[in-house]
Each structure stands twice: as C-alpha cells, then as structure tokens.
Amino acid sequence: MDVPTTLNGYELIYKKPSTLTEKPFHYCPGCGHSVVHRLLMEVVEEMGIQEQTVGVAPVGCSVFAYDYMDIDMQEAAHGRATAVATGIKRILPDKFVFSYQGDGDLAAIGTAETIHAVNRGENILMIFINNAIYGMTGGQMAPTTLLNQVTSTSPYGRNKEAMGYPIKITELLAQLPGAYYVSRHAVYTVNAVRKLKKAIEKSFAYQKLNRGTCFIEVVSNCPSGWKMTPVESNKWLEANMFPQYPLGDIKIPKD
Amino acid sequence: MDVPTTLNGYELIYKKPSTLTEKPFHYCPGCGHSVVHRLLMEVVEEMGIQEQTVGVAPVGCSVFAYDYMDIDMQEAAHGRATAVATGIKRILPDKFVFSYQGDGDLAAIGTAETIHAVNRGENILMIFINNAIYGMTGGQMAPTTLLNQVTSTSPYGRNKEAMGYPIKITELLAQLPGAYYVSRHAVYTVNAVRKLKKAIEKSFAYQKLNRGTCFIEVVSNCPSGWKMTPVESNKWLEANMFPQYPLGDIKIPKD
Amino acid sequence: MEQEKTTNNEARLMKGNEALAEAAIRADIDAYFGYPITPQSEVLEYFTNEMPKRHGIVLQAESEVAAINMIYGAAGAGGRVMTSSSSPGISLMQEGISYIASAQLPCLIVNVNRGGPGLGTIQPSQGDYFQATKGGGHGDYHLIVLAPSSVQEMADFVFDAIRLAEKYRNPAMILADGALGQMMEKVVLPQEGSLPKVSKPWATVGKPASRKRNIITSLFIEPEKMEVINLGLQEKYKQIQSEVRYEEIALDDADIALVAFGLSARICQKVVDLGREKGIKVGLLRPITLYPFPKSALNKIADKVNFMLVVEMNAGQMVEDVSLAANGKCPVYFKGRMGGMIPSPEEVFAELMSIIEKQSVTQD
Amino acid sequence: MEQEKTTNNEARLMKGNEALAEAAIRADIDAYFGYPITPQSEVLEYFTNEMPKRHGIVLQAESEVAAINMIYGAAGAGGRVMTSSSSPGISLMQEGISYIASAQLPCLIVNVNRGGPGLGTIQPSQGDYFQATKGGGHGDYHLIVLAPSSVQEMADFVFDAIRLAEKYRNPAMILADGALGQMMEKVVLPQEGSLPKVSKPWATVGKPASRKRNIITSLFIEPEKMEVINLGLQEKYKQIQSEVRYEEIALDDADIALVAFGLSARICQKVVDLGREKGIKVGLLRPITLYPFPKSALNKIADKVNFMLVVEMNAGQMVEDVSLAANGKCPVYFKGRMGGMIPSPEEVFAELMSIIEKQSVTQD
Amino acid sequence: MEKAHEIIFAGFGGQGVLSMGQTISYAAMIENKEISWMPSYGPEMRGGTANCIVIVSSSRISSPIISRFDSAIVLNQPSLDKFEHEVKEGGLLIYEESTIINTPKRKDIEVIGIPANEEAQLLGKKQVANMIIVGAFLAKRPIVKIENILVALKKVLPERHHHLIPLNEEALMLGQRLIKEKVVA
Amino acid sequence: MEKAHEIIFAGFGGQGVLSMGQTISYAAMIENKEISWMPSYGPEMRGGTANCIVIVSSSRISSPIISRFDSAIVLNQPSLDKFEHEVKEGGLLIYEESTIINTPKRKDIEVIGIPANEEAQLLGKKQVANMIIVGAFLAKRPIVKIENILVALKKVLPERHHHLIPLNEEALMLGQRLIKEKVVA
Amino acid sequence: MIKGTVIIDRDICKGCELCIVACPQESLGLSKQININGYRFAELVQDNCTGCVNCAIVCPDVAITVYRQPKSALKKAV
Amino acid sequence: MIKGTVIIDRDICKGCELCIVACPQESLGLSKQININGYRFAELVQDNCTGCVNCAIVCPDVAITVYRQPKSALKKAV
C-alpha cells in the first residue's frame, strides 16, 4: 500500500515497512506476534538485508509468518525450526538466517533441536515468543505455562506435581557456550518495543561477525488463549509473567 | 552360581549379588557399564526391593542391561528411556523406577525427553553413563565428546565451530526445579565406586519419599571407543574428563 | 457445552472426539498420554477435565514421540492405555509404534486423520490409510485398525479396540477423520465398567520371588531369534483375520458395489439411495476393520458384480486392497478427493453413472 | 582399510556404505546430515573423514528427526543434500519426509534396512518396502525408490537418485539392506563432476528485488488449495511412471517368473541357474525402481507364465504390488525370510519345486 | 418437513452461531431425529468468522460437510457474501439486518432480514440476538418444536448462564412474532 | 578351481581375520574375478569373535551371507566349534593349532592344523600368524596367485604398516612351505 | 508542541485498544461502528495528536500511519 | 594383618587388569594362558591377599569372589 509522504503539509514519519507484505495479519486482536514480525522486518529494511535474509516459521500461530514478511522463508515442522535453520545456514553461511518459534514449538516438542542448535553455536538468530500457552491449537498448556495458570489442558490450574514446572529455557540456553547473546524482551509498551528492536539489530550485527547463536525471548500475550482483552492481557503479563520471566539481558558478549 | 560360604576356613565376604543373573556381561574388558549395573543390583538386593523395582534400559551398549539385572525391565527406544520410565511410574507410582542411559541416548536424541522428565520432577532415578562417545555403534562423537577428542565421526578432533561444544547436561538439569538430587560420580577407583553406591542408595530412599527426580551421572570410560587399554582409559578419564565433568554433588536436597 | 454427568444409557449430543474420550474413561483406561493437535485436541482436553474427577491418569507429553514412548512404558507396566493424535503427530510416532508392535503391547492409538502430506490442512482426510494398515514404521507388523463412521462408533470402537488389543497383545488403532472428531451427533455411550480388566502376567510390575523376571523388549540381535519373533507375529496376524468386520448394504442383488470406509461410507450410503431411486442396483461394502481387511467378502462380491467403485478421501489407497481382493474378477474403479476435501454423494453418483456408460459402450 | 585417493575409473574394493558415500561426494553433494546407526554408520564416518579434505558439509545431527529437518532446510535453500539411516531411524524421519514430499524438495534419503520391527536386529532385511513405497508418513505422497543389488549399484544409484530427485523436485530413496552396506565388492566409481548442478529458482536463498519471495511450505490450510497441491503431486507421480526401471533375466521363454529386488534378486539369479540346470524354464524380473513399480512389465509377464514367485526378506510386501500387477492373470506365490535372515538359493529353489508339484497335482 | 434439512449458521466468532446450531441439534435429538452438527474449526476461526452446518433428518445422515444448503442463517457481511450463493433454489436465507450493508440479491430463494441486534438491545441483552434469529427461522421452517428448543437451551447453556433462560425464551418468541408480523405485513 | 569358492574366516577380534579375507578378496579382484567380502557386524563383535565370509567366483555372486562353506579358516576354539559343522562335505578346514584344545572331529573333510602362532613368534612378529595361514590355505586352494596377495597387502595394510610387507611376505611363504612339508610328511 | 496526526486503516484495525492505552495524549478512542471484520476500530477522538508515534509502535496490525508537522513549521509557529 | 584370598572365575575374566591396579598388595597378575574367550585372565600371583575386597569392587565382570580369615581367627593369630 502506497502511503502519501505528506498529508496536509504534515510529513510522513511512520509507516509500515516495505518488507512487510500487503496481507493483513490473521492474528487475534492485540496479539504480540505481529509486533515482533514488524520489528524484524523494520530491522531487515533498515539494515538493507532483505536480499540476504532467510527466515524460518514454526508451527504455531505464526505458521503463516511467510505470508507477511517479504523475504524468502521456509515453514518448518513443529519444533524443528532450528534444525531447518541449521540446514539453511550451513548451505548459505553468508546469509542472515533467523528462526521464529512459540513456546510449545521451541520448548516442548523442539527442546532437543533448540538445545543442540545453540550448543553448536549455530550462527543464527532465534526468536522465541513465550506466551505461556499453545495459541494455535486453542489454548493448551505450554511448557512455560505458569503454576496454577488455567488453560484448556490444565483446567484446574497447572499443578507442579503432575505437570511439572514452567520451564525457563532461556536461562538454560544461556549456559551453553554456543550462546553468544541471550536477552529477554516484551512488546507490551512503547519502550519495550524499542528495546526489542535494538536487540534484533544487535543480533544481526553479531551474526554478520559469526559470533554464534543469538537468542531473543519475547514474553508475549495470547489474549485469546488467556481469555482476556488485549489490554487486560498486557496487565496480566506484567503482573504474572515477568516475575517468572524477568526482562533483560541474560548473556551478553564479553568483548 | 552358588558360591561356598567358606573356603578353607575363610569366610565369604564378597560375592556377586543375587540380583544379577548368571549371564556374563557382554561389555568390553574394563568397561564401566557393568560396574554400575552391579552397584544398582547390590543396592536393590540390600534394600530388599527386587520385587518393587522396574528398570529401563536404553539403546546403547547397555541395551542388554535386562539380561543381567534380575528384575522386571523394559528396553526403551533410543533416547526415550525417561519417557518410558514416566509411563511406568505413572502406572506404578509405588514402585521404584530407574532409567539407565548413555550420553548419546540421554543427551543427544533423548534431550527433550530427558529435560521434560526432570522438569516434571518425575519420581524416578536416572542413571547417566557419560563416556563421551557412542560405544555401541562403534565410537562416534557424542554430545559430551571433549573438544579436540578424536572419534570415528570427528577424525580430526571435535571442533567447536562445526560440531559444537561438549554439553554439560547434568548442570543444566540441576537448574530445573523438578530435579531433587543431582550428583556426578565415576567408577575408576574403589573409593569412587563406594561413593556411587551411596548415591544410588540415597536416590532410592528419596524416591520412596516422592521427592522428585534423582539424577546420577557416571563419568565412565569406553576403552574400545577410545582405543585404549582399560587401565589407560581410566587415566585418560582422570586427566581429560574430570576437568570438564568434575565429580561431586551438583544439587542436594535442602531439607 | 456443559459437561453432562449422566453415565446411563441416555442419548447425548457429543463431539466425536469427546465421545471417544468419554468412552475411554468408561472403558476404564488407566492412563492417557498425548499432545495437542487439531482436529483432535478435544480428546486431551476432555481427559484433563474429567480424569481428575473420575479415575486414571492424564499427562500432556512434551511431544508425540514422548507420548508414544510413555504408552510403551505404561502398557508394558500393565496399564490399559491410549494416546491420540492427528496425521503429522502419528508420523512422529512411527518408531514407537513399531517398537510397541514388536514388543506386543496392547494399547489404543487414535488417529484423527487430517489432510496431508506435510503440514497440509486440518480438514478431514483418509490419507493415512496406508500408514495405518501397511505399517508406517519399519519392519513387518500390523496394527488392528478400526474405522468408525459416526460419533456413535467413535465411542463404541474404543471398547472394541481395547478388547482386541488385549486379546491379541497388539496395538490397535482407531482411524477416524477430522469431521468425525469435530462433529456432534447423537450417541448412547457404553456402560462404565463393562470392559473387565484382563490379567497381564507378562507386565513389568516388579518381579516377585515366585516368577522369572519379565522383560519388555523388541531387540533380538540374532536374526534367527528375530525371525522366530516375526513368525510369531505373522501367526498372530493370521489369527486376527478372524476378527474381520464389515457392513453390507443393499448388496444382495447388486450389480455394482461401492466400497468405502469411515466418512466416505456415509457418503456412499447416500449414493446407494440415489442409485436405487434411479433403479440402479448399487450396494455398499463398508470395511469396519481396515486391518484385518474383509478380503474374502470382497472376493465373493467380485464374482457377482459388474464392477466395484472405491471411494476414499485420498488419492487411492484402500483401492489397492480392494483390487487385491477382487484379484481381477471384476474391474475396480476409484473416486477420491484429497487434501481435506470430502466428495459429495452427487459427484460420486455422477462418477458411477459415467463408469456405467463407459462400460455399456465397451460392451457394445 | 586405508583410503584410496584414486578418483579415476579404476576398480576398487569397497564396502557398500563407503561406495555410496564416495559416490555422493563425486555427485557433488553440498551437505550430508545424519546420525549413527548400524549397519550404515560408515556412511557418516566416511563423510566426516573425506568432506574436510574435499568439498561440502557434513554434520552429525542430534537425532534422525533433526537430520531430516536439516535436510528440509538445506534442500529448501538450494543445496544438493542427503541423509542416511537404518530402519528405526527412518521411522523417526517419517514426519519430515512427508513434509519434504509435500514441499517438493529434492534430496536423497538412504535406508540401509535392518531387521524389524522395533529395535529388532542389525542384520539385513527388506522389511521397510511398504514404508518406502507406500509412504510411511502421513498423506498421499511417494518417494522415488531405487533398490541396488550390488556395491556397484550402491554407488551408481546415488547419481540416478539425485538426478531423478532434482528432475522431479521429489525426495528419492535408496533402499538397500545391511548386507549391501557392509559387504565389499568390486566397484568402479562414477566420475567426479559428472552430475551438473541444476538451477533451483524456487530455493530460499535471499529475495532479490527482481523476484517475488520464495516460500518453502507444505501448509495449505484451505482444503481446496491443499487438494490442488495434491493433484499436482499426483500428476507428477504419473509422469514419474516413465522412469520405471527393471532387469529381466531369462524371461523370454520362461514358464515361471521369479520377482525379487535388491539382495533377494541376487539370490534368485542363482535360483534361475539352478532351475535352468534342471531344465526348468524359470526367469527373473528384478524391479530396480520400487517406485515407480514395473507394473505393466509384470502384467505382460503374467500373461505368459504359469505362476510367479516373489522372494523377499520380509513377510510379504512387494508381493502385493506384484499381485496388483498380475491382476489375477496368474497365481502369485511368496517366499520370504524375516528379521534379518536371508533365504538361500537352495531353499527358494525347493519352494519353487514344491509349487510346481502342487500345480501339476491340481492340474491332474 | 422434508426428509432432511440442511442449514448453515455463520457469523463472527462471539455472535453465538455455534450455539444456535447446537440448540437446534439438541432439540432435534429430543425429537428422535438424526442430526449432525459440524463446526468450522482451526485457526481460520481466529478473529474471523465461524460457522456450523446442521443437518436434521429422519434418516441416517451422510456427509456432515456439505456445500449447498436448504437454509442459511448469516449474521455478518462476509458470511452473507459467501453463503448467499450456496443456498439451494427455493431455499431460505435469513440475515441479521443491522450488520449488513450489501443486501442479498438472489430472487430464487426466500430472503428475510431480521433486525435482531436492535431487538435484542431492546430486550436488554445483546447476546440473545441469536435466539431471536432461531425463533424466526423456526417460524419459517418448523423443523423442531419450540418447546424442545427450551429444553435444549438448558443443555447448551453453561450452568452459570441458566438464569438467562427466560430471556432466551423471550427472544425466541420475539423471533417467531417478527416473522409472523412480516408475513402479515 | 571350481566356479566359486566360499570361505569363512573366524577368530577373536584382533587376530586379523577380517584382513585375511580382505587380502584374498583384493587379490581376486586383481585377477578380475567376482568377489564378495561380508563381515560379521554389530555389537556381538565386541570382545568376542569376528568373522568374514569371502566368496570368489568366476560369475556373479548371489548371497554374500551363506551358511555352508567350501573352506573354513578358524583361529580359536569357539569358531572351530561353530564352523566345523558348516564345512561342505569334501571341504577344507584349517585351524590355528596352539589355541585349540578340542580338535576337529569330522572325517568327511580335509582338516589341517597349523601352529601359526608359534611360527609367527619365531618370525619375530605375532601379528603375521594370519598371513602364515593365508599362505597355507592358498597352497591347498590356489584360488588366487600369491603374487597378487602381495599386491593386495599394499592396499589392505594401512600406510603406516607398509614396512611390515616383507615380513608378511615371509609369513605367506612359510605358510605355503608348511603345507608342502605336511603333504610330504 | 509539535502537531501530528494519524491515519488508521479502519478495515485492518482489530480494535485491540493497545494504541489507545499507549497514547499519552488520549487522542484515540474506539468507534461505535464495526468494520468489515466485525471489529470496532480505533479513531482519533481529539485533535491533540503530537505525532509521537507511540500508537504505531504498539499497534500489532500496523494499522497506523503517522504524520507530523515538519520541524521547520514548528519553528515558524513558535 | 588379616589374611584373605580371592577366587577369580577365569572364564569370565576379561583381563582388563583393573583389579591388578586396584590391589594394594600387588597380589594379582595376568596369567600367560588365555581363556575360552581369548583373554589372558587375572590370577593371584602372591600369597599376600588381605581380603580387602578392592579388586572385587572395581572388577567390571564380577569375576572375583573374596574370602577372609574370620575375625575370630585373626584374634587367635594375634
């Protein structure tokens, strides 16, 4: 969509990045997925690396990420985005490769692929959207679901005896020597969005230098799965998710 | 095999535990696997829990563990021993359940099952034999293979750029709240063997109290895979494995 | 819809997935292990809602690979257990299924088939017929495969599948499709407690002094032994042939036989009606067990009819088994829709008419 | 044995697994991803030895599941790539294979078949025929399947398989067995560089301004679209039929046709000799491509012979395809060994004789 | 009634289209009819439209997924655009008037617009708009008895909403009346 | 020679049974014969016995895995116990004498014991016992030429062991002599 | 204060209200109408937009385009 | 010092020598003979075993059974 660069003498100062396609997002109202999509594409646009970037979409709500990002992309099997990204990166070592995954994808079915890609220090950016739930399939418990959180498969709340604990996969991954930059973010405020964008920029810069795996967790919402309005969901996020998943850098380069 | 209880007036003070079968071990000379088998069975004998114990053998050199341990056992698919053990324990919550796995099994193909079993705090004992190599299939690189170590699939030494780092899975697992007792051992000396036996005893005691997952790593040798004599392999173990995998408790109960 | 608490014989309106899950609880399963996937997540959800109030264990596994191996462990420990998934998830279970078949562990696996290959679509399909009946995993093994065609059968076949699985120490599969899982129909549920537990002396429950240890394994490193295991399996599969089940509709005087299972069979029933209205003598054979396959029944029908038309929601899979059964005695045609599409009675009927025309042309 | 450095046409003595790997390097593969498993670990080992000295990438994956998905990524990125495994590992790849087939990515998958089901044995088997040819994964798809029967063919078929895979944008499989992988025979390796790279305009290599973005996916959530994808696949499979390959031995005047692939076919060749020595007119058809299957060749032979005897190292799998091809025109018998056992020429011959006897009795 | 009646209910998620279908299905079950209720499912539901197909029949029902309907009940524009063309000749199309800008064009079917949203607002509860439509529909096609709809409502509504049953009853009756008035008018 | 010759080589891992077979296979290849060499494989090799089956033929070879042999060459007791019974009538059985306690019983085959270990010790290198046996075997069954064995050795031995080729040659010749002496004796 | 304005694509907006919360000026509100997808969409309810871009930054659906008085204009105004 | 002795199952022993290294008395050594599996096996080479059980504790193949002079005997001896 072409937008006019001036309007009644006013100058255009924000528009949709050209690296996003025309297609409107299919995400639920207020869902964080699309904010992260946009930021990725803003960075790709600003760094001028559209030609050099290949992305990997997961199975999860963001399965159609390739419908929105105007770059070459692959859609991976559930949990295997980092294996797919590894395949791509090994063939195209000079390209920028990122994977994009939800918590079910990355931290449940894909746990082995996640850990070993980071352990190999694959030179890729992994984006991890942690919304503490399986969005796509209708709100089931995720490995990151909080204790006592109600989901469609923990209808009486997640109970640690039978279902285990919310997993802090990001902290685990940060321990692996292959992890170069590990950081946890959110998109619930303007400031948070800005910080996340910086983190993405850094990650691509590190990737260019072949420094190893960059891993960004985005603690996000799922208004539909949580059965809240978007505004409520962001409040719940602050009150409940951040204590378990505190924002900030978890591992930063020593050099 | 019945052994006489006295010999020329001398008293019998050590014999094979009755909980091991007659079958001689198929392991290579000097291999640590069978020591651990024996210790497990000594503990089972001494605690009198042969009737209440169900073990799970992996795919790896110890795939035939059930030929030696005189208890009910299941042989799991490669990497899935803890999933199998979970299935057993959930059906038989009052029985003692242990899984027994090599490094390829537990820390490569089985990474997801390992992490999630511990994360659920499954009330089982996991025995992890880390010999830094795939023994059964002929000495290929394992996730725990040391940097620069030569194996049949790292013939020029493990190189971190292409193959990643030796993974300290035990340290990772210890971070999970479901892990109750995590300890690293070896069987290269009399003392080490004695300590390991204590750790196994403790683990079964904790299991009785439903405390969560007990995890024991045994840093072991693979004379065949390492292409050394057993005596050399134990020296190499001390010199090379322990710096990367230091012995000792990693997580002990707070109470 | 609010959960009804009736456990009696009253008719209820239920989704296929829910009817299946409720039937499993009534069939006294000890444990369900599964992982969400459309169009069958309601099965897991139903269990997580009900099990805590009733009896038995439910565990959401970290993946389908984990789930099927939990089934292995739990079935080996003597539990009456089940899992369910849909096509991609069932593919991930293939190694585990082969192990379970080899170790001869009774259990129930439900595949609510969606359109493939790949991630495909979530709409109903019968594209996993080969995988279910020929063994998608490695080696020579068979599942007992039941194909429901109504919500009522989604419930009933749980009992049948478990009964057969335990009788033969063999994994059984219910192969349904997304529509059967999602749709609501009237269903009268089987009685709770009407499926008695059987003794499992081979299970690993802890070895008392009184018996030798029990071992659950599928490893027989010497090929001579592994062949003996295989011969045993083949012998069992021969016995299982006696459990074949199928439904015949209007076949007595039929010149034409439709062959279809599951949802396709419902569509074909309408085709039979359409045909009969027009004076065409068409009947329907509906295999209820896909394995064992009603081979000899079809072989007999092949003697009597001018041709068979196999209708499937795939590119032509069961049609091979039908052809094998007919063994050249009559032509076997195929009509299929793929990737989540369902053929309409009208298009099947049109296909039927065009074959009749072609045939009469050839006969002239 | 010390690695030989000759890259010319000299005959060499090599293990099947090594010949296959060396051929792949000469076929200019860009990357190999795999995981050790007997009896094919030598493939990975050969690559880890050679790749650093030659060209291309080798990566030991954390599992077969990871390996096949790395293949997906790498093939999608335009690489000429392969993986190899043996039965249980191939079962784990079924989801990934279905994805690759659906996304239409060319690649080579090697299954050095061992005895199943389950962990089974590591000895040679043909028990994965169904899995390879009917699709062990979900949905309607086919691999192109080549079955070597010598170390020479282990090498040659790498070239053929890659050529076909790239021509049709379809995964190809080499289905060998443990014996072919482990044995040494004389082999003349194909020339390095004799398989030119093809252009892959659909690959995801970074989107230049000059074209629309490339997407590798197997998801088409609307069934109407997914059906179109499926129709496209089916159309392709039809075209692939033209690539059928088989070997005919002494069939011209044969009264009896043996049908066997891979190692079994070698054994049957001996049976042909044994038969001919005794004046029995027996011939052999060896399918080289298992998919596409030489259906019409077999159909023609069925017109001429008294019966067919299918010999496999399994419980009877290809025999179904042979029966479908014969379509009732002649009886089709089966002789198989299972779980890692190999039939001897003598026992096959004995089976043949007993069928002849039975037949002549029936004819009386 | 005919041997089978095939209906599509379609609208935005949240407008209660699935429960409209369930209510009628339940009532039909009480009347010992064969029924099948088939929802659209999967991610396309998300934020977008939802629909369900209900088939009520006196004999065994073949496919639960069909593409031509005896009646279509649509609560929003996208659904109208999609399903208007899939009503069988001579069939019935009922739509919620206030959300529709481009009204139906077909002449070979009976088309009825109901201002259900407004009427529901007047009744004091937006959520009962769907029951007004059900009432209207059943006035045109009495495939089940109204009293059985009331029984069905008890099954379909979660316990915590049972206090709304009288309101729903009112809505149903209002729907019936609206049709009768239209017919008279 | 016959059309095909089928041999099993068996002993403990480390006695060089696999390379005995490989050497003969290589030599046969040089002579443009068809050959197949099939090792036992898998974990049962571990610490236990190893064996390989070699088939040398003038025409295409069918199964590489067979269970009856023209010749068996066994280097330890378990292998003798196992394979004595699998030599075809009229076939040849050669065994290493010093490791065998229970000597072969069969009368319908030719049985030859060779004190290869002792002789190798005398040559100064235990490892060449296997080549003494190969020499002896070829003296009885000249299925390939000795000079081609020497060529083959270069291929089979890793480069770092090439200095041992003269010693292996000596061992081969010794083996041949041992047979001739036996025959004379 | 710099003046700005936003253009909100009413058919793309899903009425999540995140921009409304993010706007420091309380310039935005939900319309009474629904759009083609059934959502009430966001719209300017006050003429006090400063073009701070906050709304656009948090808008998940990139429905908002932001314009601002040029700096030069500002200077003139001041 | 207490006296002890060991019985080593020569057919089960694989000659790994771990017992030899573990024995504080240097009582053990490898035989010159090989057993049925081709291994040289461990045997007592000195008569100074104290029955400390060290060898048995490290023996991977549980080939060693250990006997010891009874405490009573010791007392008498001292």
Ligand SMILES: Cc1ncc(C[n+]2csc(CCOP(=O)(O)OP(=O)(O)O)c2C)c(N)n1
């Ligand atoms: C093998 C397999 N198992 C299960 C599914 C079903 N499935 C699709 S998405 C998903 C989970 C999505 O959750 P998450 O990864 O947290 O992403 P979100 O949707 O929340 O963004 C599941 C289980 C599948 N497609 N494939």
Ligand SMILES: Cc1ncc(C[n+]2csc(CCOP(=O)(O)OP(=O)(O)O)c2C)c(N)n1
């Ligand atoms: C699915 C599958 N993949 C691969 C194998 C082959 N395999 C058998 S054991 C093994 C690894 C053994 O290594 P480890 O777990 O470290 O145990 P060890 O043998 O060293 O005790 C592998 C890869 C298999 N049996 N199944």
Ligand code: SF4
């Ligand atoms: S279901 Fe949740 S994660 Fe998925 S699009 Fe909706 S809000 Fe986002």
Ligand code: SF4
């Ligand atoms: S290969 Fe290694 S791990 Fe396996 S039995 Fe031998 S020494 Fe032990």
Ligand code: SF4
């Ligand atoms: S640009 Fe800033 S002031 Fe203007 S509407 Fe958006 S948030 Fe409010």
Ligand code: SF4
């Ligand atoms: S430790 Fe055991 S196996 Fe090893 S040499 Fe001593 S007795 Fe033999």
